Amino acid sequence: MSRPAPVLILFLRAGGSYVLLLLRVIATLGRSRGQFTALLAQLHRIGARSLPVIAVAGVFTGMVIAVQFFDTLVRFGSRGLLGTAVGLSLIRELGPVLTALITIGRAGSASCAEMAIMRTDQQIDAIECMAIDPYAYLLAPRLLAFLIALPLLTAIFEVFGVCGGLAVAVASFGESPTLTLANMADGVLTRDLLMSLFKSGVFGLLIGWLCLGKGYFSAGQSGAEGVSRTTTDAVVVASLAVLFTDYVLTALLR
Amino acid sequence: MPHAVSSASSPLIAVDNMRGEVGGRTLFEALSFDVHAGEIFAIVGRSGCGKSSLLRHLAGLSSPTHGRVRVLGTDLATARRAELVAIRKRLGITFQSGALLNSLNVRENIELPLRHHTKLDPATVRIMVHLKLELLNLSGIDHLMPAQLSGGMLKRVSLARAVIMDPELILLDEPTSGLDPINAAELDTLLVKLRDTLNVTVVFVSHAVESALNIADRVLVLEGGRMLALGSPQEIRAHPAPEVQALLGRLARRSRPEVDDYVARLTAGED
Numbered sequence: 018m019s020r021p022a023p024v025l026i027l028f029l030r031a032g033g034s035y036v037l038l039l040l041r042v043i044a045t046l047g048r049s050r051g052q053f054t055a056l057l058a059q060l061h062r063i064g065a066r067s068l069p070v071i072a073v074a075g076v077f078t079g080m081v082i083a084v085q086f087f088d089t090l091v092r093f094g095s096r097g098l099l100g101t102a103v104g105l106s107l108i109r110e111l112g113p114v115l116t117a118l119i120t121i122g123r124a125g126s127a128s129c130a131e132m133a134i135m136r137t138d139q140q141i142d143a144i145e146c147m148a149i150d151p152y153a154y155l156l157a158p159r160l161l162a163f164l165i166a167l168p169l170l171t172a173i174f175e176v177f178g179v180c181g182g183l184a185v186a187v188a189s190f191g192e193s194p195t196l197t198l199a200n201m202a203d204g205v206l207t208r209d210l211l212m213s214l215f216k217s218g219v220f221g222l223l224i225g226w227l228c229l230g231k232g233y234f235s236a237g238q239s240g241a242e243g244v245s246r247t248t249t250d251a252v253v254v255a256s257l258a259v260l261f262t263d264y265v266l267t268a269l270l271r
Numbered sequence: 272m273p274h275a276v277s278s279a280s281s282p283l284i285a286v287d288n289m290r291g292e293v294g295g296r297t298l299f300e301a302l303s304f305d306v307h308a309g310e311i312f313a314i315v316g317r318s319g320c321g322k323s324s325l326l327r328h329l330a331g332l333s334s335p336t337h338g339r340v341r342v343l344g345t346d347l348a349t350a351r352r353a354e355l356v357a358i359r360k361r362l363g364i365t366f367q368s369g370a371l372l373n374s375l376n377v378r379e380n381i382e383l384p385l386r387h388h389t390k391l392d393p394a395t396v397r398i399m400v401h402l403k404l405e406l407l408n409l410s411g412i413d414h415l416m417p418a419q420l421s422g423g424m425l426k427r428v429s430l431a432r433a434v435i436m437d438p439e440l441i442l443l444d445e446p447t448s449g450l451d452p453i454n455a456a457e458l459d460t461l462l463v464k465l466r467d468t469l470n471v472t473v474v475f476v477s478h479a480v481e482s483a484l485n486i487a488d489r490v491l492v493l494e495g496g497r498m499l500a501l502g503s504p505q506e507i508r509a510h511p512a513p514e515v516q517a518l519l520g521r522l523a524r525r526s527r528p529e530v531d532d533y534v535a536r537l538t539a540g541e542d
Contacts, residue, residue: 050387134373143370146330147384147432148359154387 035230041152042160049153056158063124063159064166068173074119075112075174079181082106087190099190100197101204103182108205108213110267112175117220117259120167121252125228128159129251132232133244141233156233160225167221168214175213216266220259227255281344282307283440283472284329289338291321291328298324299496302338306474308439311466313483314476315518316493322476323367325493326444329474330364331355343439360388363433363441363471367448369425371417371432377404378413381432388436403431406468407461423454427461434469441465443475447482455479459486480518484508492518 046052086102132155135141144151179201186192231251235243282305290300299321306312314322327333328340331347340347345358371380381400385391391399404410407427412420420428426446433441446462447455463486466473477483483490484504492500492507492515500510507515 138368138373139366139370140372142327142330142332143364143366143372145332146359146362146364147387148356149383149387 031234034234035226038152038156038230038233039226042157045150045153045157046161049150049157052153052158055154056161059158059162060166063120063128063162064169067120067123067166067170070119070123071116071170071174072177074115075107075177076181076184078111078115078174079103079107079178079183080185082111082178083182083185084189087186096190096192097196097200098204099186099192100183100200103186104179104201104205105209107175107178107182108209110263112171112178113213113216113220114259114263116171116174116217117167117224118256120163120170120221121224121228121255121259124163124166125224125255126248126252128163128225129228129232130244130248132229133235133247136233136235137240137244151233156229159229160222163221163225164218165221167217167224171213171217212270215270216263219262219266223258223262224255227251227258282341283343284312284474285339285341286329287339287341289328289335289340291324291333292336293324293333297496299493300337302498304491304498304501306440306472308472309466309470310488311462311473311486312475313487313490314474314493315478315480315483315490316499317518318478320493321496322478322493323444326364326442326474326476330362330442331358360384360436361439363436363438365426365429365433365441365443365446367445369417369429371420371425371429373417375417376413377409377415377417377420377428380417380428381413381435383432384436399435400431403435406434406465407431408457422449423451423458426450426458430458430461430465434465434471437469438471440472440474443473445477446475447477447479455482462486480520484519494518 082103083099086106087096087099090096090098090102132141135155141151141155144154183194183197186197187194228251231247231254235247284304284306286302286304289302291298302325314325316322324333328335328347329342331342331350334348343358343361345354347355347358350358371377372383375383378397378400381403382396385396385399389396400413401410404413407430409424409427409431412424412428417425417428430441430443430446433443443462447458450458459482462473462475465471475483484507487504489501489503490507491498492510494514499512500507500515502510508519510516
């Protein structure tokens with residue numbers, strides 16, 4: 018019987034480490050002093066500081082969708098559906114995915130780099146040697162902050178997106194603001210909103226888990242180049258994971 | 272000056288035929304030694320001889336692949352997590368880089384273990400931090416961030432954090448590396464002062480052999496991951512092994528004709 022390929026063993030080992038990391042973080046929730054204060058600080062860092070970029074991205078995304086849909090809908094004589102089309106696109110798909118991708122670029126990469134630098138600089142070793150559990154002290158507040166912040170950021174992205182779409186519909190295409198909003202309200206169901214928030218929660222967990230894990234397990238990737246490589250890997254892996262999970266969730270929950 | 276050390280009691284650290292590896296590469300092997308309460312114990316050797324890795328094993332950050340290491344009466348390799356946590360509350364450690372948390376200022380760094388492991392009120396914590404800062408000649412810098420500290424300050428703040436819980440044992444990785452001779456000598460004096468005032472056992476690794484011989488009660492010399500010599504500073508100074516004498520800087524540089532030729536050509540070119 019031939020031995021399993023080393024790459025498979027490495028993959029299984031890495032996968033096992035990530036699963037254990039998640040389980041250990043869950044096990045430490047609420048069991049470390051100052052975890053709530055740390056959570057608030059991380060929510061500020063991951064959530065509040067992302068607000069401007071999320072708002073701007075939301076506005077422009079809504080505007081682009083309105084322009085794109087208007088031409089197509091006019092061609093089919095359905096310009097009255099513009100509000101519904103903009104609302105559904107933003108809330109079902111673009112809101113959760115674009116918010117997740119922006120958060121990976123802004124907060125996911127920063128958290129990964131922070132962990133990698135702490136690992137390289139032996140700060141994580143120092144925390145362990147002080148008999149402080151790094152899973153509880155470092156990882157749990159950050160992971161929880163991603164989980165909480167993503168749905169909130171997504172909701173804000175969607176609100177700004179709707180505003181952007183509405184502004185273009187009214188200012189550029191002469192649509193009635195009341196009618197467009199009413200169409201949106203009719204077309205978008207509560208189920209769509211809940212699905213959007215559920216998706217973004219899953220994305221938040223994925224982003225936190227993968228980006229923090231990549232940085233935390235970065236032993237041996239020392240120096241600026243190592244931290245840079247680790248961060249790039251984390252962004253790529255987390256982005257692909259979000260897109261793949263988006264497909265799976267959409268297919269399963271449609 | 273050698274300190275009165277009690278070797279009758281059980282040792283704080285007992286290393287028995289230990290081998291350490293990383294990625295299949297042997298870092299050190301066949302190491303056996305004890306460290307007793309109240310000792311200043313130095314581990315010296317050239318760069319890359321396995322000193323820092325040995326210290327990581329003593330702190331329970333790495334496990335030996337062979338042999339045993341008992342710290343404060345507990346075998347670290349087989350200790351359960353709760354036992355390891357209990358041991359770590361009784362020891363302090365400093366790393367070569369200082370390893371202060373960049374997001375916290377000096378006071379927050381030093382009080383971190385106290386905040387996690389005690390229920391002391393903030394005023395008491397503040398007083399304890401202040402006392403440790405004074406002991407280490409660091410008064411007035413508690414609001415600074417690690418990035419604002421000099422190398423010498425960084426090492427001393429790291430030392431203050433290591434002793435804030437009044438540990439029985441402190442482990443120091445290259446405490447004087449990167450420091451100028453005056454700062455290095457000050458830190459050496461501080462280590463002796465800490466041992467005498469806090470009654471703490473000090474184990475440190477260093478490549479600064481002369482400095483180690485000045486303050487240590489016993490010295491372990493490592494060469495290529497093996498124990499070359501172990502004894503008092505006087506015994507190490509008188510050790511016959513050429514590697515030990517080379518480490519002390521007493522042997523002339525081995526003749527290397529190609530280097531000598533190169534230097535001669537350079538010198539001639541300058542003329």
